[in-house]
Amino acid sequence: GLYWGCKKFVNSDINYEYVITLTDELILTKYKGSDSSIEVPKYIDNKIIVGIGDIFQGNEKVVSLVLNDGIKSIEDKAFSECVNLNSVKIPVSVENIGKAVFAGCYSLQNIEVPFIGNRAGICLTDLYQYPLGYFFGVDEYANSIKVEQRYYGSSTETLTADYFYIPLSLKNVCVLNGVIPCGAFYNCEKLETITLCEGVSIIGNESFRNCYNITSLILPDGISSIGNNAFNNCKNLNNITVPDSVKEIGERAFSSCLDIEKVNISSIDNWCQINFNDQFANPLHNGAALY
Numbered sequence: 001g002l003y004w005g006c007k008k009f010v011n012s013d014i015n016y017e018y019v020i021t022l023t024d025e026l027i028l029t030k031y032k033g034s035d036s037s038i039e040v041p042k043y044i045d046n047k048i049i050v051g052i053g054d055i056f057q058g059n060e061k062v063v064s065l066v067l068n069d070g071i072k073s074i075e076d077k078a079f080s081e082c083v084n085l086n087s088v089k090i091p092v093s094v095e096n097i098g099k100a101v102f103a104g105c106y107s108l109q110n111i112e113v114p115f116i117g118n119r120a121g122i123c124l125t126d127l128y129q130y131p132l133g134y135f136f137g138v139d140e141y142a143n144s145i146k147v148e149q150r151y152y153g154s155s156t157e158t159l160t161a162d163y164f165y166i167p168l169s170l171k172n173v174c175v176l177n178g179v180i181p182c183g184a185f186y187n188c189e190k191l192e193t194i195t196l197c198e199g200v201s202i203i204g205n206e207s208f209r210n211c212y213n214i215t216s217l218i219l220p221d222g223i224s225s226i227g228n229n230a231f232n233n234c235k236n237l238n239n240i241t242v243p244d245s246v247k248e249i250g251e252r253a254f255s256s257c258l259d260i261e262k263v264n265i266s267s268i269d270n271w272c273q274i275n276f277n278d279q280f281a282n283p284l285h286n287g288a289a290l291y
Contacts, residue, residue: 013044016055020047027051027073036061036084042068054078059085069093080104080137088112092176092199095120100137106144106167111135112174116184120177124204124227128153129181132173132188133164140165145190150206151183159183159206166190175200180207182227189213198222203230205250212236218264221245226253228277235259240283244270248277255280260288 017030026049028040038056042049051073056062058081065079069091076098079085085105089112090097096119102108114120117130131149140146144165153160159182171192173185177199184204185194189212198220205227208214211234219226221243228250231237237257241264254260263283265271271290276282284290 016044018044018049021050025050027053028055029053031055031059034061036063038062038064039066040068040071042070051075052078054080056082058082063087065089067091067094072096074098074101076100077103077137083107086110090114097135099134100139102135102167103137103139103165104141105136106142107169108167109169110172110174111170112176114176115178116175117181122179122181124179124182124202125156126152127156129183129204131164131181131183132185133162133166136164136166138162138164143168147187149183149186149188151181151186156182180204182206183209185209185211187211196220196223203227205229206232208234210234215239217241219243219246224248226250226281228252229255231257231283233257238262240264242271242274242283246274248275249281251277252280253277254283254285257283258286260286262291263288264291 015033016028018026018028026047048070053075054077056079060083062082063084064087066089070093073096078101081104084107086107087110092114094114129152131151133149144167146163147166148163150159150161174195176197179202182204184207186206187210192213203226206229209229209232214234215236216239218241222245225248230253232252233256236259238259239262244266260283279285
């Protein structure tokens, strides 16, 4: 667990209680402050903070939260029931995120996360590629919407279907790194903006299926492939940028994307080298134009 290998409890900082690991690193166990905008420090007493316990659970004062680089693990429900929390930024150093970390955060509008799911470094062949709903949990709370998400659970041969409760307030998600796993944003019809940063390398199967409110999407340079049904039924998607790094687009990736008008590219030569697995893999199939 998060506290394995800790040698002693300490209570000396003005805002935090923490434990010290055997490697002289810190895990925060309690927040004692009352600020509405919180930036968790990188160090306390010259020791790096590597873990976050459930220290903000039920905090009704915090509105914005920024975690500093160096943190590796975040415990289950670490920020749950922060009912006024609006914005969260989690750095790319984080390797593990516990389940339901944002459960009950019904004011949350913007999150920036290093990956989707419970861990960094996911491959497309891995089991338990959890979707966005993993962050919010399976229990109903005020101003949430019940969302059926399909993803790779105990098998990559068939999709697992689970219901998660995602806040109606959530509009913007930024993903910093890694693979966008199978079903990551499946049925996230209330999201308006999904930002993928340059650390993102692959878009998995079914990852944005039925994201009705996404109208524009820029795929960053570095993405090599787009999976089957990745944008299927993104019916209001109007404008998409496809980088030169894309080499393959899976079956039905842009099926039922009837509103696409503009496909932005850098090189027609590179575009012509893409392996489109069927006619619906090509976003031009409904009459869109290249720009």
